[in-house]
Amino acid sequence: xxxxxxxxxxxxxxxERVATIQLNRPEVLNAMDEQLLKEFxxxxxxxxxxxxxxxxxxxxxxxxxxxxxxKSMLSSLNQDQFEEIMETxxxxxxxxxxxxxxxxxxxxxxAAGLGFSIALxxxxxxxxxxxxxxxxxxxxxxIPDGGGHYFLDKRLGxxxxxxxxxxxxxxxGEEAYELGLVDELITDEDFQTAVEKKAADLLKxxxxxxxxxxxxxxxxxxxxxxxxxxxxxxxxxxxxxxxDHQEGVKAFMDKREPQFNGK
Numbered sequence: 001x002x003x004x005x006x007x008x009x010x011x012x013x014x015x016e017r018v019a020t021i022q023l024n025r026p027e028v029l030n031a032m033d034e035q036l037l038k039e040f041x042x043x044x045x046x047x048x049x050x051x052x053x054x055x056x057x058x059x060x061x062x063x064x065x066x067x068x069x070x071k072s073m074l075s076s077l078n079q080d081q082f083e084e085i086m087e088t089x090x091x092x093x094x095x096x097x098x099x100x101x102x103x104x105x106x107x108x109x110x111a112a113g114l115g116f117s118i119a120l121x122x123x124x125x126x127x128x129x130x131x132x133x134x135x136x137x138x139x140x141x142x143i144p145d146g147g148g149h150y151f152l153d154k155r156l157g158x159x160x161x162x163x164x165x166x167x168x169x170x171x172x173g174e175e176a177y178e179l180g181l182v183d184e185l186i187t188d189e190d191f192q193t194a195v196e197k198k199a200a201d202l203l204k205x206x207x208x209x210x211x212x213x214x215x216x217x218x219x220x221x222x223x224x225x226x227x228x229x230x231x232x233x234x235x236x237x238x239x240x241x242x243x244d245h246q247e248g249v250k251a252f253m254d255k256r257e258p259q260f261n262g263k
Contacts (some may be wrong), residue, residue, distance in 0.1 A: 003051065003077075008022070008024070008035065008039070008260075009025050009033075009035055009036035009039050009040075010022070010023060010024055010036065010039045010040055010043050010045070011024050012043045012046070013058070014050050014051065014052050014179065015048075016202075016203075017050070017051060017052050017053045017054060017203060018052060018053075018054045018055075018196075018199045018200075019047045019050055019052035019054070019055045019056070019101070020055075020056045020057075020058070021044075021047065021055065021056070021057045021058075022039070022057075022058050022059065023036065023040065023057075023058070023059045023060065023064070023065055024060045025060075026059075026060045026061025027061075028061060028066065028069065028175060029059075029061065029063045029065065029066035029109070029110055030060065030063065030064065030065040030066065031065065031066045031067060031069040031070075032067065032068050032069055032083055032114055032115070032117070033069040033070065034081075034084075034088070034111075037079075037085065037088045037092060038070075039071060039088060039089055040092055041088060041095060042090040042131070043203065044092065044096055044099065044259070045095065047099065047101065048095070048099055048100070048101075048206045052100065053101055053202075053203065053211065054101060054102050054103075054104065054199045054202055054203060055099060055101045055102070055103045055104065055208075055209045056103075056104045056121060056195060056199055057096075057103065057104070057105050057106065057118070057119075058105075058106040058107075058108075058114075058195070059108070059109070059111075059228075061109075062109045062110075062167045063108060063110040063111070063131075063132075063242070064105070064106075064107040064108060064109060064110065064111040064115055064119060064131070065110070065111060065112070065114070065115025065118065065119075065249060066110055066112050066115060066205065067112040067113025067114040067115045067116070067136070068113055068114045068145075070077065070140065070249060070252055070253075071253070074112075077088055079237075080227060082237060082240065083233075084235075085234075086145070086233040086236065089114065089146050089229075090226075090230070090233065091144075091228040092118075092148045093117065093118065093121050093146050093225075093229065094147075094222070094225060094226065095226075096118065096121045096122070097121045097147070097218065097222075097225060098212070098217060098218045098222060098238060099129075100211055102123050102124070102202055102207065102210060102211060102214065102227045103121075103122040103123045103212065104122055104123065104124045104125075104126055104198060104199060105118070105119035105120075105121075105122040105124070105125050105126065105193065105221065106126050106127075106171070106191070106192075106195040106226070107119050107125065107126065107127040107133065107182075108128040108132070108191050109126070109128075109129050109131060109132065110131070110132045110133075111127075111131065111132070111133045111134075112132070112133075112134045112135075112136050112139055113134070113135065113136050114145060114146045114148075115143070116133050116134065116148070117134070117135075117144060117145065117146030117148040117151060118146055119128065119258070120147075120148070120151035120155070120181070121146070121147060121151060121154065121248055123214065124183045124184065124198070125181065125182050125183050125188060126182070126183065126184045126194075126195055126243040127173040127176060127182045127184075127185060127186065127200055128173050128187075128191050129171060129172065129173040129174050129185055129186065130173060130185050131172065131173040131176075131189045132170050132171070132172060133170070133171045133173070133176045133181065133182070134168065134170035134171065134223075135148055135152070135164060135165055135168065136170070136171070136250025138150050138165065138166060138168040138229045139168050139252070139258070140245060140248030140249055140251075140252055140258075141239060141242055141244035141245035141246075141247065141248040141258075142236060142239045142240070142245060142248070143165070143232065143235050143236060143239055144165055144232065145233070145236050147232070148165070148232070149161070149165075149226060149228050149232060150225050150228040150229075152164060152165065152181075153179055155179075155180050156179065156180065157183070160179075161197075162194055166223055172238055173185055178258050184198065221236070223251055227259055242263060243261065243263040244258075244260045244262065244263060247259060247260060247261075248260070
């Protein structure tokens with residue numbers, strides 16, 4: 001076993017060919033600020049070099065991740081800061097998607113916005129029945145990022161992906177499972193044990209062959225994912241200039257319903 005590595009916003013360890021990464025800002029439902037994104041990316045690069053075959057990603061406290069930290073990331077960023085954060089998000093998601101390991105997102109509680117995109121980037125999305133999954137960018141006048149368009153299209157097809165994005169409808173674990181957004185639904189209260197069993201069962205399989213199939217699909221699809229990440233970055237910058245986005249952020253801060261006017 002490699003010793004637990006703790007940084008301020010991410011916890012990481014490797015034990016018996018299973019790497020575990022835990023997002024660690026429980027006081028804000030693991031909302032992703034610039035520090036967490038950079039530490040998460042650095043941890044993924046370390047995982048890539050490790051002997052692990054399975055990677056489990058989870059959140060500490062009451063949920064997986066509330067998504068991007070609106071207060072620190074969306075309200076007052078200048079263009080250079082925005083560019084840097086979006087580049088980090090793109091590199092993080094691509095690194096996660098292309099890891100030569102089998103990845104499992106273990107979702108309990110909320111997985112919202114960017115948190116949902118990251119959960120979808122994994123090979124298996126395992127969720128508790130009472131989890132809450134929502135692509136809620138529309139609520140602040142933004143579009144999905146973190147490859148959300150790509151991953152939803154892969155799982156739902158274009159028409160259903162668009163409708164889910166536009167509605168911003170929250171789904172519990174059972175609803176997301178029925179749609180095909182969740183691969184395995186866990187109703188047992190001992191969620192962690194169930195996730196550990198999933199990883200252990202995978203290790204009993206010919207994991208090198210499983211990973212090789214993943215590499216083939218990654219090589220086939222990587223250019224499209226990169227293109228979508230670039231389009232999301234460009235469009236998100238434009239959306240940040242809109243009056244609807246400014247109203248969405250203000251309403252979020254004021255804890256009220258936004259009044260959008262289409263500008």
